[in-house]
Amino acid sequence: MIPLALLGCTGPGPTPATPVDTDTDTEVPSPTPTADTAAPAPEAPTLLSPAEALDLDPAPDVLHVSLVAAPHTWDGVDGYAYNNQVPGPTLRARVGDTLVVDLDNQLGMPTSIHWHGVDVPFAMDGAGWQVSPVGAGETFTYTFTLEQAGTFWYHPHFDTEHQVDLGLYGVLIVEDPAEPVVDSELVVVFDGPAEVAASEEDPTVDPTPTTWLVNGLREPAWRPNAGETVRVRMLNASNAGYVALDDVRVIARDRGLLGAPDAAVVLAPGDRAELEWAVDATPLAVDAVPWSLAGPTVNPAVPLFTVEPVGASEAPEPVAWPFSPAGPTADPGHTDLRYTFTGSAAAGWEINGQTWPAIAPDVVSLGSEIILEIRNPSPAHHPFHLHGMAFEVLSIDGVPPAQRLTEDTLDIGVQETVRLRIEADNPGDWMIHCHILPHAEDGMMTVFSVQ
Ligand code: C2O
Numbered sequence: 001m002i003p004l005a006l007l008g009c010t011g012p013g014p015t016p017a018t019p020v021d022t023d024t025d026t027e028v029p030s031p032t033p034t035a036d037t038a039a040p041a042p043e044a045p046t047l048l049s050p051a052e053a054l055d056l057d058p059a060p061d062v063l064h065v066s067l068v069a070a071p072h073t074w075d076g077v078d079g080y081a082y083n084n085q086v087p088g089p090t091l092r093a094r095v096g097d098t099l100v101v102d103l104d105n106q107l108g109m110p111t112s113i114h115w116h117g118v119d120v121p122f123a124m125d126g127a128g129w130q131v132s133p134v135g136a137g138e139t140f141t142y143t144f145t146l147e148q149a150g151t152f153w154y155h156p157h158f159d160t161e162h163q164v165d166l167g168l169y170g171v172l173i174v175e176d177p178a179e180p181v182v183d184s185e186l187v188v189v190f191d192g193p194a195e196v197a198a199s200e201e202d203p204t205v206d207p208t209p210t211t212w213l214v215n216g217l218r219e220p221a222w223r224p225n226a227g228e229t230v231r232v233r234m235l236n237a238s239n240a241g242y243v244a245l246d247d248v249r250v251i252a253r254d255r256g257l258l259g260a261p262d263a264a265v266v267l268a269p270g271d272r273a274e275l276e277w278a279v280d281a282t283p284l285a286v287d288a289v290p291w292s293l294a295g296p297t298v299n300p301a302v303p304l305f306t307v308e309p310v311g312a313s314e315a316p317e318p319v320a321w322p323f324s325p326a327g328p329t330a331d332p333g334h335t336d337l338r339y340t341f342t343g344s345a346a347a348g349w350e351i352n353g354q355t356w357p358a359i360a361p362d363v364v365s366l367g368s369e370i371i372l373e374i375r376n377p378s379p380a381h382h383p384f385h386l387h388g389m390a391f392e393v394l395s396i397d398g399v400p401p402a403q404r405l406t407e408d409t410l411d412i413g414v415q416e417t418v419r420l421r422i423e424a425d426n427p428g429d430w431m432i433h434c435h436i437l438p439h440a441e442d443g444m445m446t447v448f449s450v451q
């Protein structure tokens with residue numbers, strides 16, 4: 001095996017550089033000689049980025065796409081899809097572009113599209129306090145300007161647990177033309193198999209997936225060219241599973257480039273992160289570090305995909321990303337709003353003792369800075385998600401983050417206290433909820449009303 005130090009980018013997981021059997025007909029040099037004379041195993045499906053949506057508008061600063069939400073069978077399940085593909089089409093635009101999306105609802109039931117992480121006008125949010133969804137057989141056009149670079153996603157916000165689980169999700173990429181262009185990109189969406197029905201009927205059934213689908217495939221093989229740098233944009237679209245990766249180079253999280261790269265990431269449901277992946281010739285198995293709703297576990301690592309590089313080139317040099325290092329804003333000390341997450345799978349989940357939809361919205365004034373403190377005395381992690389605005393993490397259990405961290409989804413551990421700063425600059429009745437969708441469905445949602 002090649003010593004770890006020679007690897008430009010090591011495979012994530014507790015066993016980062018596990019050589020895997022390579023097919024004899026691909027002529028990929030393996031660092032370990034294989035004496036395998038048995039018939040080659042069936043080739044793993046190739047991991048590719050989801051197909052991108054067609055732009056219907058020739059104007060360079062408008063991305064106009066059509067999304068048809070309809071029943072679709074995938075992974076052996078009668079589910080749903082946008083444009084007959086799971087994940088749905090990737091929407092790729094640039095900062096400042098106008099996005100126009102014609103949604104055609106052929107699901108036979110109401111739906112909507114929420115633009116997770118994008119600061120949209122309230123009427124375009126696809127979700128909210130007493131807002132009607134798009135009815136069966138109806139159409140709706142979402143349109144707004146993309147003001148923030150990063151990797152975002154879209155999904156229904158009506159019957160969310162059920163519709164997302166069965167395949168309605170896709171990635172929205174907003175590029176910043178000032179960032180370096182690398183050799184290629186890989187868009188990777190992690191999801192559990194569509195099996196939520198059991199936990200929908202009985203909330204005490206553990207909704208955590210034990211196997212993962214990667215772009216809808218089970219244990220596919222990624223076959224990048226050795227010697228290339230790949231920008232890997234990752235989304236955890238699962239209802240309730242965590243994907244934890246070690247020994248990687250994390251360059252971006254929810255809201256675009258970080259101030260400095262990181263070596264590990266935990267993707268809670270709804271989270272995104274980007275990796276710089278310097279491909280060398282070493283085959284790898286990429287496993288997720290074991291995690292559950294209660295945090296890190298001793299369970300075995302879960303296989304995600306293998307990497308079968310093509311060619312023998314060495315890893316390329318690191319990319320000079322325009323990181324802008326900044327420390328976190330100093331905590332002003334006062335607290336404007338408090339949320340306490342309580343409950344259990346058996347009893348249901350609550351924020352401040354209120355169960356959606358029997359909630360009273362918290363009203364703040366437009367333009368104010370809100371210091372929000374969240375406590376989680378419950379027995380599970382809860383990824384906190386705010387619509388319409390990002391927030392800055394001031395501290396976790398009293399400790400400020402090592403760099404300025406701006407997020408729209410933040411995992412909150414058991415017994416943790418997190419302090420956040422929100423610039424309440426977008427008027428609307430914005431949803432706040434746990435992104436473990438069975439928790440949200442069982443009551444862990446409220447409204448942050450900016451007026
Ligand atoms: Cu990704 Cu309110 O959701």
Ligand code: CU
Pocket residue numbers: 349380381382383434435436439440444
């Ligand atoms: Cu939760």
